[in-house]
Amino acid sequence: MPPTAEEIRAAPKVLLHDHLDGGLRPATVIDLAREIGYGRLPSSDPDEVAAWLARGAHRGHLKYYLDAFQHTIAVMQTREALIRVAAECAEDLAADGVVYAEVRFAPELHVAGGLSLDDVVGAVLEGFRRGSEGRGITVYALLTAMRTAARSLEIAELAVRHRDEGVVGFDLAGAEAGSPPSRHLDAFQYVARENFHTTIHAGEGFGLPSIWEALQWCGAERLGHGVRLADDIHISPDGTVSLGRLASYVRDRRIPLEMCPSSNVQTGAAPSLAEHPIGLLRQLSFRVTVNTDNRLMSAVTLSSELHRLAETFGYGWADIEWLTINAMKSAFAHFDERLNIINTVIKPGFAVARAASDAVVRPRGVSGAAGSGTAGPGGAGR
Numbered sequence: 001m002p003p004t005a006e007e008i009r010a011a012p013k014v015l016l017h018d019h020l021d022g023g024l025r026p027a028t029v030i031d032l033a034r035e036i037g038y039g040r041l042p043s044s045d046p047d048e049v050a051a052w053l054a055r056g057a058h059r060g061h062l063k064y065y066l067d068a069f070q071h072t073i074a075v076m077q078t079r080e081a082l083i084r085v086a087a088e089c090a091e092d093l094a095a096d097g098v099v100y101a102e103v104r105f106a107p108e109l110h111v112a113g114g115l116s117l118d119d120v121v122g123a124v125l126e127g128f129r130r131g132s133e134g135r136g137i138t139v140y141a142l143l144t145a146m147r148t149a150a151r152s153l154e155i156a157e158l159a160v161r162h163r164d165e166g167v168v169g170f171d172l173a174g175a176e177a178g179s180p181p182s183r184h185l186d187a188f189q190y191v192a193r194e195n196f197h198t199t200i201h202a203g204e205g206f207g208l209p210s211i212w213e214a215l216q217w218c219g220a221e222r223l224g225h226g227v228r229l230a231d232d233i234h235i236s237p238d239g240t241v242s243l244g245r246l247a248s249y250v251r252d253r254r255i256p257l258e259m260c261p262s263s264n265v266q267t268g269a270a271p272s273l274a275e276h277p278i279g280l281l282r283q284l285s286f287r288v289t290v291n292t293d294n295r296l297m298s299a300v301t302l303s304s305e306l307h308r309l310a311e312t313f314g315y316g317w318a319d320i321e322w323l324t325i326n327a328m329k330s331a332f333a334h335f336d337e338r339l340n341i342i343n344t345v346i347k348p349g350f351a352v353a354r355a356a357s358d359a360v361v362r363p364r365g366v367s368g369a370a371g372s373g374t375a376g377p378g379g380a381g382r
C-alpha cells in the first residue's frame with residue numbers, strides 16, 4: 001500500500017529544483033501588489049489569484065506557463081519584498097517536511113526597482129536565513145542566468161562572489177529552443193575554473209542536443225528536467241531496453257536528473273504523469289530526483305508530487321527514500337554536510353515514517369520493516 005500524502009509530508013525530503021518566483025503564497029502576491037500599487041492582478045482573493053496564476057499550467061506549452069511569472073516578478077523588486085518571499089519559501093518548505101533545499105532565482109529579473117545584483121542576492125539569502133531558523137531546514141540558493149539574455153558571465157561571477165554566504169551553484173533557464181547553452185560558454189568555463197557548481201535547464205522543451213551541449217560543452221553537473229533523455233532510450237517489442245550513447249553516459253556517470261513531473265505535464269514536455277519518463281528512468285536506475293519546479297504555478301508541494309508518483313507508479317517507502325537519498329547525494333552542499341544529513345536526518349526519519357506507516361497498515365505488528373530500507377537501494381553505490 002503506497003504511503004499516504006500525510007505520511008509523505010512527515011518524512012524528511014530534499015528539493016533541488018524550485019524557483020523562488022514560482023513559489024510565492026498567493027496572499028503575499030496580493031499584499032505586495034497592494035503595497036506598490038501593482039494593478040494587474042484580477043482579484044484580491046487568494047484562491048482566485050492562485051487559480052489565475054496557475055492557468056498557464058493547463059495550456060500545454062512552456063511559453064504560456066512562463067506568462068504568470070511577470071506578475072510575481074513585478075512584486076519582487078525591493079529588499080523587503082525579497083526577504084519576505086524568501087523567508088516564506090523556507091517556512092513553507094519546512095512545513096512540507098523538506099529538510100534541505102536549493103532554491104533558484106534570476107537576480108537580473110529583480111533590479112527594476114533600483115536594487116543592485118548584489119543587493120538582490122543579499123536580500124534573498126537574508127530571507128532564507130530568517131525563514132529557516134529553528135525549523136530544521138537548510139536552504140541554499142542557486143543563481144539563474146536567463147538563456148535568452150546576455151548577462152550570464154556577470155551572474156556566474158555574482159554566484160561565486162556569494163559562495164560563502166549560501167549560494168551553492170549557477171543555473172541557466174528560460175525558453176530552450178533557439179537558445180543553446182553553448183552560447184554562454186564563457187560563464188560555464190568561469191564557474192568551472194572557480195571550482196564551483198553548475199546545473200542547466202536542459203531537455204525540457206527541447207531534445208537531446210540541448211542535453212548533450214549542457215553536459216559536454218558546458219560541464220553541467222546536474223540536468224534541470226532532462227525529460228527528453230527518454231528519446232535516447234529504445235524499447236523493442238520484446239521489452240528489451242537499449243540505451244543510446246548519451247543516455248548511457250548520463251546513467252554511467254550518475255548525472256542527477258532534477259525531474260519535475262507535474263510541471264513537465266503542464267508544459268507539454270510529457271503527455272501525462274503515467275507516461276512521464278520518470279517511471280522508466282527510475283526502473284533503469286538513473287540518478288532520478290523529484291522536484292516541484294514552481295509550487296504556485298503548478299499547484300504542487302514536494303509531498304504532493306511524491307504522493308502522485310506513489311499513486312501512479314505504485315512507489316512505496318523504499319522508492320521514496322531512494323529518490324530522497326539520490327537528491328541529497330546530488331546536492332551542491334559539501335560532501336560532509338550531505339553525508340551528515342543522510343545519516344542523521346534522512347535515514348532515521350524514513351525508519352520512523354516506515355514504522356509509523358506499518359503500524360497503521362498492520363496493527364497486529366509485523367516485524368522487520370523499520371530501518372530495513374536503510375540498506376536498500378538508497379544506501380548502495382553512488
Ligand SMILES: [Zn+2]
Nearest residue numbers: 019201224293
Ligand atoms: Zn525550472
